[in-house]
Amino acid sequence: MAFDYHTLKALRKNHPAWKLLAADHAPLIVSFLHRAFILPNHRSMSRADLASALEDYLFVLRETQGQDAFPKNAETYLDDWAADEKGWLRKFYPQDSDEVHYDLMPWVEKAVTWLESLVSRAFIGTESRLMTIFELLEQMVRGTQADAAQRIKSLEKQKADIEAKLELARQGHLDMLDDTALKDRFLQVNKTARELLSDFREVEYNFRDLDQKIRERITLWEGSKGELLEDFFGERDMIAESDQGKSFTSFWDLLMSPARQEELTDLLFRVFELDAVRSLSPDPRLKRIHYDWLFAGEHTQRTVAKLSGQLRRYLDDQAFLENKRIMQVIQSIETRSVQVKDDPPGNDFISIDDAAPGVSLPMERPMYTFPIKPVIRETVALGDGSDIPSDILHSGVFVDRLKLKRRIRALLQAKDQISLGEILDNHPLEKGLAELVAYLSIAGEDEKAVFDDSDIQQAFWTDTSGTPRRAEFCKVIFNR
DSSP, X not given: OOOOHHHHHHHHHHOHHHHHHHSTTHHHXXXXXXXXXXXXXXXXXXXXXXXXXXXXXXXXXXXXXXXXXXXXXXXXXXXXXXXXXXXXXXXXXXXXXXXOEEEEOXXXXXXXXXXXXXXOOSOOOOHHHHHHHHHHHHHHHHHTOXXXXXXXXXXXXXXXXXXXXXXXXXXXXXXXXXXXXXXXXXXHHHHHHHHHHHHHHHHHHHHHHHHHHHHHHHHTOOSOHHXXXXXXXXXXXXXXXXXXXXXXXXXXXXXXXXXXXXXXXHHHHHHHTSHHHHTTOOOGGGGGHHHHHXXXXXXXXXXXXXXXXXXXXXXXXXXXXXXXXXXXXXXXHHHHHHHTSSSOSSTTOOOOSSSSOOOOOGGGSOOOOOOOOXXXXXXXXXXXXOEEEGGGGGOXXXXXXXXXXXXXXXHHTTXXXXXXXXXXXXXXXXXXXXXXXXXXXXXXXXXXXXXXXXXXXXXXXXXXXXXXXXXXXXXXXXXX
């Protein structure tokens, strides 16, 4: 991007982040929004909760800055920050709710990131960033090397380096990082982790922007509905196939891997035990940063799903209006027909006995098929060949959902998340398939629960007849 005079002048006039930094109460706005949304990783807040938090914050500031420093009340400030000319908050009504909510716009996080770079730092790491550059360049070169001989040569060199390090380790010569190197790498991890978290908000905004453009296009569309849908799904596919979409999908697949989550948890806790890292007084929330990623990513995925559902209803409304117009035209024709019934216009006017002409196309007639008469047996054959009375199909199995929810909450008191497989290890199925379905139903109603289709788990139980049973289901993760 060329930073010429006219481009910068346009950014200064129109970009919300620049407007925020130039605002009269920028310290109030940035500090409060950072405290309310970014630090606790809140994706949205109700008007009542956010106004209450702002009122408390204003009370503290007025004690030191004077009662006239911030003359407006909290609700007025929130409405001002959410106005179109500011664009720092998104004001909306969530689905199935009549209370206003607010969400932070991505421009605020961009401004906060820039402000953080202005704060003087006691330690500025450079080695880790240089090593990252070397590693990324090597990955790019290796990943695009089409010559098999060159690829083998590169892998042989890596193998020789690893074997040399193994030999040194066997001899007791361990290459240890000093405190400076540890601090350098930790600060780089901390910065990258926070940037990843803020990226989710921008991805969600991009999807909302696409949804708005599609709605505008539907409103002004004059062509066929098929062309409109083709255009819409082309836009969706273009985002999914874009560099940003592919990168987000790869990141999400990696994050959803339970093995990678456990590995990341273990690495973070071990790093926080290092004396060099402790000396930096790190934010303890970094230990849970991957859970914040998971929550933010899941919120983004749910938002995209809601937008798709809303767009479907919007298309249905457009179809209803089209059908209504067709009915009005038909009604006008019928009305005109009644008016000219007693005085037909000319000799060419003909009449038919039926209320409407019938059109019958021979090729649309279905082929004749023999009717299938169902045979109902008194017993139902199972997969293992055994027979049971058909009455068992009508016997209900009661599953106490409250009891299952209490089990989940009790296990989540000891850890931040737990899979359904771990729950079944602690509490084997007592009611068979009905109990397993109840667990899946509870997960479907829980906004924090995550379904991982890439990992298939199994459940085992023995039915009342003593026959062992097995069911497969995708991995379900319950979060605290």
